[in-house]
Amino acid sequence: MLGLYAVGLVLAEAVLQAGAILATALALALAVTKRLRLEKDVRAFVLASVALCVWQLLSPPSSGGRAEAGRGK
Numbered sequence: 001m002l003g004l005y006a007v008g009l010v011l012a013e014a015v016l017q018a019g020a021i022l023a024t025a026l027a028l029a030l031a032v033t034k035r036l037r038l039e040k041d042v043r044a045f046v047l048a049s050v051a052l053c054v055w056q057l058l059s060p061p062s063s064g065g066r067a068e069a070g071r072g073k
Contacts, residue, residue, distance in 0.1 A: 030036035038046065 027036060
C-alpha cells in the first residue's frame with residue numbers, strides 16, 4: 001500500500017505540471033486567435049503574474065545569507 005502511495009506522489013507531480021503546461025498553451029493559443037475574452041481585472045492579474053515571472057527569471061539569485069556570515073570575524 002505504501003508503494004502505491006509513493007507512485008501516486010511521483011505521478012501526481014508530473015500530471016500537475018503537464019496540466020499546467022497544457023492549460024497555459026491553450027490560453028496562449030486562444031489569446032493569439034482572439035477567442036479568449038477576459039474581464040479587465042483578470043487581464044490585470046494575468047499581466048501582473050507574467051511581470052512577476054519575468055522579474056524572477058531575470059533577477060539574480062539571492063546569496064542565502066552567506067554574505068553576512070563572514071562579517072563577524
